[in-house]
Amino acid sequence: MEQGLSTKRLLIANRGEIACRVIRAARELGLETVQVASEADTDSLAARLSDEVKVIGPPHPTKSYLDAGAILSAAIESGADAIHPGYGFLAENAGFADAVESAGLTFIGPSADTIRLMGDKAAARLQARDAGVPTVPGSDGVIADLDEALAVAETIGFPVMIKASAGGGGRGIRVARSAEEFRKLAPQASSEAAAAFGDDGIYVEKLIEKARHVEVQVLGDGIDVVHFYVRECSLQRRRQKVWEEAPSAALGEAARARLCASAVDLANSVSYRGAGTVEYLYDDATGNFHFIEMNTRIQVEHPVTEMICGTDLVIGMIRACAGEGLGLTQDDIVRSGHAIEVRLNAEDPASDFMPFPGIVTKLRVPEGEDVRFDHMLYDGYAVPPFYDSLLGKLIVWAPDRPRAIARLASALEGLEIEGLPTTAPLFSALADSADVQANAVHTSWMETWLAQNAKKLISQGEEAA
Amino acid sequence: MARHEIRSPIPGTFYRRPAPDEPPFVEVGDAVAEGDVVALVEVMKSFHPIKADAEGTVSGFPLEDGEPVAAGMTIVELG
Numbered sequence: 001m002e003q004g005l006s007t008k009r010l011l012i013a014n015r016g017e018i019a020c021r022v023i024r025a026a027r028e029l030g031l032e033t034v035q036v037a038s039e040a041d042t043d044s045l046a047a048r049l050s051d052e053v054k055v056i057g058p059p060h061p062t063k064s065y066l067d068a069g070a071i072l073s074a075a076i077e078s079g080a081d082a083i084h085p086g087y088g089f090l091a092e093n094a095g096f097a098d099a100v101e102s103a104g105l106t107f108i109g110p111s112a113d114t115i116r117l118m119g120d121k122a123a124a125r126l127q128a129r130d131a132g133v134p135t136v137p138g139s140d141g142v143i144a145d146l147d148e149a150l151a152v153a154e155t156i157g158f159p160v161m162i163k164a165s166a167g168g169g170g171r172g173i174r175v176a177r178s179a180e181e182f183r184k185l186a187p188q189a190s191s192e193a194a195a196a197f198g199d200d201g202i203y204v205e206k207l208i209e210k211a212r213h214v215e216v217q218v219l220g221d222g223i224d225v226v227h228f229y230v231r232e233c234s235l236q237r238r239r240q241k242v243w244e245e246a247p248s249a250a251l252g253e254a255a256r257a258r259l260c261a262s263a264v265d266l267a268n269s270v271s272y273r274g275a276g277t278v279e280y281l282y283d284d285a286t287g288n289f290h291f292i293e294m295n296t297r298i299q300v301e302h303p304v305t306e307m308i309c310g311t312d313l314v315i316g317m318i319r320a321c322a323g324e325g326l327g328l329t330q331d332d333i334v335r336s337g338h339a340i341e342v343r344l345n346a347e348d349p350a351s352d353f354m355p356f357p358g359i360v361t362k363l364r365v366p367e368g369e370d371v372r373f374d375h376m377l378y379d380g381y382a383v384p385p386f387y388d389s390l391l392g393k394l395i396v397w398a399p400d401r402p403r404a405i406a407r408l409a410s411a412l413e414g415l416e417i418e419g420l421p422t423t424a425p426l427f428s429a430l431a432d433s434a435d436v437q438a439n440a441v442h443t444s445w446m447e448t449w450l451a452q453n454a455k456k457l458i459s460q461g462e463e464a465a
Numbered sequence: 466m467a468r469h470e471i472r473s474p475i476p477g478t479f480y481r482r483p484a485p486d487e488p489p490f491v492e493v494g495d496a497v498a499e500g501d502v503v504a505l506v507e508v509m510k511s512f513h514p515i516k517a518d519a520e521g522t523v524s525g526f527p528l529e530d531g532e533p534v535a536a537g538m539t540i541v542e543l544g
Contacts, residue, residue, distance in 0.1 A: 040533070059533050060478055195484075346509065355509035357476055385476040386533070389509040 007082040007322040011075045014086025017376045017392050019046035022084045025314035034078040038064035040384040045376045059386040065089045068096045082106035091297040108321045109274045110296045118294045122165040122203040128291040131269040133262045136290040138205035152204050159207040162189040166197035210442040211281040214248045216263035217305045220272035221320040226330045227260045228305045234441045244301035244341045246308045249401050249439045275317040307339035307397040338404040339397045345389040348421035349457045357385040358420030366414030370397040469519045470539040477508035479534040495523045503541045
């Protein structure tokens, strides 16, 4: 007979669409939920869905969703016994994970030590290399001085990336194409990293041009680790993903098997607990893949994996972190078909993606088999200006990639969000692009495409208005 | 009564400084010319400079640094 989880009451230390997503998973597990909210979010969809709401501070994230003390107090006052951090905010803050566990609560994520290790991008690189995971050619950890850095850059060959060790997620990166440029940029990168992240450590990696971004979803319980295959997220703007797929149509079976095995090896090397993603660059030209970083949380694009594997990763991570084990073995995880997710942001693609908060005057959600919309919207909702611009994610599944793209295009037609501009017209145009249909893309493909198709987006934007 | 009010065209968070450790763009008593940057407004994690749309002398700030601002709200008063 199935016993209930030891966890009974889950506090969600996040907001927006992911908070709604976690509440849904909690409900399915029979857990009560406590939603924290800033003063600007008391009327959010997550607050409306949750059993209880705790107001934790003023609108600005530093005074609310990043205030670990206020969140912990809310958890204790409301009798929560576990905290789900979502993504962003405190999700990869080792100090927060420590504080949660010290207070006797369960943190739905890895140990603070794992978060700390993987958050230090130079240390994570060494961990990956020691676990036998191919890394991008570059320095052995943080570089001590400019001369050493330049020697590394010259050995691996230009162009190189100068990265902040405390960065990640595309932040704190500079590209140097010559020794002269390197001498100028490296000190700047170091002082910028000190200002932005409070850590001036930098490291050097070869810039692999025209690479794809691929990533492996893993789930661990601290003892065993399984993978849920690969996602591809090569369509990016300013190093931020906008369109994600599973599986990666660019990989053959042999490459996919090697990639997944390496991600499991890395996760096993740190006795990983919770949901995690190991990110790589894949070079079509050589067929090689290279580790970039490991994200120690649930990711925005997790639904595409859920669609092809028929699994619920948020439920999986809650169970695993609550000490219930994985409840499945690698052989139980079978993938089928193709899924695509697009990120609907409150941004105007016709005016250089200017963020544009406003009031939702009309909402029509696309319906149909194998169409999913994870979001934070309702009719009359005033989108606050204080947080990131992600409103929701439209996800489709089909037996193969061409049909998934076609289903995405028709689902976009069935989606209506009025009252504020969104990035929906961008995705209709991308679905129509020959390169996207042929999967002839890489991580800087979209910037070039945008420059050439700006007019198309403007005319589509006007039609939609 | 202010002779002119510089308003934020966008909602977000109002900042008087380009960065937390830098001095304010303008102080009370400073002369500003049309086009001078007088504040930043952060909307959805991106920062937008707000420029003076008239010349004059700064006479007041209705909001504190870091406070929320609604679209159309006065952020700098010119005397």
